Structures are given as C-alpha cells and as structure tokens.
Amino acid sequence: MPAVIRSATLTLQPSLATFADHSRLRLFSGSANIPLSQEVARYLGIDLGPMVRKRFADGELYIQIQESIRGCDVYLIQPSCYPVNDHLMELLIMIDACRRASARQITAVIPYYGYARADRKTAGRESITAKLVANLITQAGASRILAMDLHSDQIQGYFDIPLDHVYASPVVLDYLVSKQLSDIVVVSPDVGGVARARAFAKKLNDAPLAIIDKRRQAHNVAEVMNLIGDVEGKTAVLVDDMIDTAGTICEGARLLRKEGARQVYACATHAVFSPPAVERLSTGVFEEVIITNTIPVPEDKRFKQLTILSVANLLGETIWRIHEDSSVSSMFR
Numbered sequence: 001m002p003a004v005i006r007s008a009t010l011t012l013q014p015s016l017a018t019f020a021d022h023s024r025l026r027l028f029s030g031s032a033n034i035p036l037s038q039e040v041a042r043y044l045g046i047d048l049g050p051m052v053r054k055r056f057a058d059g060e061l062y063i064q065i066q067e068s069i070r071g072c073d074v075y076l077i078q079p080s081c082y083p084v085n086d087h088l089m090e091l092l093i094m095i096d097a098c099r100r101a102s103a104r105q106i107t108a109v110i111p112y113y114g115y116a117r118a119d120r121k122t123a124g125r126e127s128i129t130a131k132l133v134a135n136l137i138t139q140a141g142a143s144r145i146l147a148m149d150l151h152s153d154q155i156q157g158y159f160d161i162p163l164d165h166v167y168a169s170p171v172v173l174d175y176l177v178s179k180q181l182s183d184i185v186v187v188s189p190d191v192g193g194v195a196r197a198r199a200f201a202k203k204l205n206d207a208p209l210a211i212i213d214k215r216r217q218a219h220n221v222a223e224v225m226n227l228i229g230d231v232e233g234k235t236a237v238l239v240d241d242m243i244d245t246a247g248t249i250c251e252g253a254r255l256l257r258k259e260g261a262r263q264v265y266a267c268a269t270h271a272v273f274s275p276p277a278v279e280r281l282s283t284g285v286f287e288e289v290i291i292t293n294t295i296p297v298p299e300d301k302r303f304k305q306l307t308i309l310s311v312a313n314l315l316g317e318t319i320w321r322i323h324e325d326s327s328v329s330s331m332f333r
C-alpha cells in the first residue's frame with residue numbers, strides 16, 4: 001500500500017547554499033536507512049562518501065572508508081533500529097574506522113536511538129542499556145552526537161560529549177496545520193509523554209491537553225485505565241515518540257473513541273512497527289497515522305491511513321549548522 005511521503009518545507013538559507021564550503025564536510029551512511037541519508041546528502045548538496053560494507057563468511061562485519069578523511073568533519077548517519085544489535089555494531093565499526101583514518105571530528109547522527117527505553121532500572125538486577133550504548137559510542141571514538149526525539153531527556157546526560165537533540169515536531173506540526181483541523185485536543189498516551197504533548201499543544205494555538213493513564217503489567221503489554229481531560233466531539237491528536245507494537249496508541253485511540261472523540265489522529269516520530277503493529281494500526285480506529293522516516297518503513301508495513309513525513313531537511317539543516325558552528329536551537333524558536 002503506497003504511503004504518502006512528504007518533505008518538510010524547510011530549505012537551506014540561500015546565503016549558506018551559495019557560499020557553502022563542503023571541503024571538510026563528509027557524510028557517510030550506514031545500512032539502516034540509506035534513503036534518508038541520500039535525502040540528507042541532497043539537501044546539503046553533497047554526495048554520500050564511498051564506503052565498503054560487507055560480511056565475512058562467519059557473519060562479522062567489514063567496513064572500509066574509501067577516500068581520505070584526514071582532518072575532515074565526518075557525519076555518520078545510522079538509526080539503531082531493527083535489527084538493533086547489527087545496526088549498532090555497524091555504527092561502532094564505522095566510528096572506529098573514521099577515528100583510525102584521522103578524521104578531525106566524528107558526529108554520530110542517530111535519528112532513532114535504540115535501547116532508549118532501557119534508560120533506568122525499573123526492577124532489580126536490570127541493565128541501563130541506554131547508558132551502556134552511550135558508553136560504547138563514546139568509547140568507539142565519536143566526538144559528538146546528533147539525535148532526534150530521544151525517548152527520555154536523561155539520555156542526553158548519558159553522553160559526556162556534546163549532543164544536539166532535535167525534534168521532528170516542526171515537520172509534523174507543519175503537516176497538521178496544513179490539514180486545517182478544527183476543535184483539536186492533543187492527547188498524551190501515557191504520563192511519560194505529557195511534556196512532549198504539552199509542547200505540541202502549545203504550538204497548535206494552545207490546544208487543550210488530555211492525558212491517558214497507561215499501565216504495563218508486562219513488557220510490551222499496554223493497558224489504558226483512565227482519561228484525564230475532555231475529548232467529547234473533538235478531533236483527538238495522540239502524540240508519542242514511537243509506535244512499537246502499537247499497543248499504547250491503539251488502546252489509547254479506543255478509549256478516546258469510547259469517550260466521544262469525533263476522529264483520532266496518531267502522530268509519532270519513530271515507526272518501530274514490531275508485530276502486530278500494522279494489523280493493529282490498520283483496523284480503522286485512526287483517521288490517519290502520521291510518522292516520520294527516521295526508521296525506514298518497508299512496503300509491506302504500509303497501510304491506507306499511513307502518512308510518512310521526511311525529516312531529511314531538518315537533519316540536513318542541523319548538520320549544516322553544527323558544521324558551521326551556528327545555533328541549532330534557533331531552528332525551533
């Protein structure tokens with residue numbers, strides 16, 4: 001089922017485009033999301049750097065950068081999405097290869113940060129894997145990180161190297177505004193997402209906010225309890241960082257319908273889409289499911305109500321600003 005893929009309206013400032021000095025800027029893509037990397041490269045007006053990536057007979061990975069990057073500022077684009085361990089290892093090997101090739105600065109561009117939900121101990125004898133991953137990336141030789149919509153803010157502090165954290169919300173808001181929806185109520189599908197939903201509501205002319213009280217009795221099992229706020233007769237816009245098995249967002253949508261919402265939209269940055277997400281999302285409970293391309297969505301995971309928005313321009317602009325030592329936060333004001 002073809003989904004609509006839309007690019008953000010964001011464009012390079014002409015002055016930057018005209019006088020762009022790309023001589024020290026190098027962009028390489030891991031294998032996790034090559035179409036996104038190509039779009040970012042297009043935005044920046046450069047080619048992706050040549051790199052050999054292959055597997056030995058025993059499954060071990062081999063990476064070789066195929067041009068000199070001595071003294072260069074290198075940007076490595078790799079979301080650590082499924083299969084997370086392979087993509088993470090690939091990123092680590094790419095960083096190591098760049099470090100040993102005398103790159104001046106290595107920025108790991110991680111549009112989706114896997115293992116982010118293991119960001120604290122929720123029970124005894126657990127790992128804080130999000131911190132372990134931060135240690136691995138830093139130890140491999142990254143000098144800075146560019147991440148998008150991290151599951152929780154504390155992950156920023158897991159890195160002792162500079163981290164730029166950007167939001168996909170301008171792209172999603174742009175699209176939502178273009179739909180001219182009326183009587184919107186922004187809904188957080190759980191208490192953990194309230195700050196994100198509140199910021200979203202503020203940008204939608206201070207739309208009212210509702211909150212769902214979600215519990216998890218077991219991993220990957222979402223149970224919604226109560227709704228705080230009024231959705232009767234309104235257009236409910238559920239906002240989340242990711243859709244994994246879609247339990248959270250679908251249980252939430254069902255509750256909103258039960259409480260009288262006229263229509264329900266789902267907005268999430270990261271389309272993790274583990275089974276049975278697609279079956280759950282395509283039942284018709286949603287008017288539209290709006291996600292971005294931080295994680296590639298293969299054809300067989302696309303459905304009628306799905307809209308994919310591109311964050312490539314946003315990432316490209318951020319990379320340019322980092323490279324130029326100009327403000328990143330001013331993009332979001």
Ligand SMILES: Nc1ncnc2c1ncn2[C@@H]1O[C@H](COP(=O)(O)O)[C@@H](O)[C@H]1O
Binds near residue numbers: 115116122192216220
């Ligand atoms: N990748 C994961 N998928 C599902 N659940 C996960 C994953 N990594 C960690 N978790 C568990 O999620 C909760 C997070 O706790 P909250 O209170 O909802 O923030 C925790 O039980 C993790 O073990």
Ligand SMILES: O=P(O)(O)OC[C@H]1O[C@H](OP(=O)(O)OP(=O)(O)O)[C@H](O)[C@@H]1O
Binds near residue numbers: 240243246
């Ligand atoms: O599609 P699903 O399989 O339901 O998973 C996605 C949900 O899981 C995460 O929240 P989490 O349960 O970790 O709660 P939190 O936001 O309160 O940390 C995430 O923020 C989504 O809400």
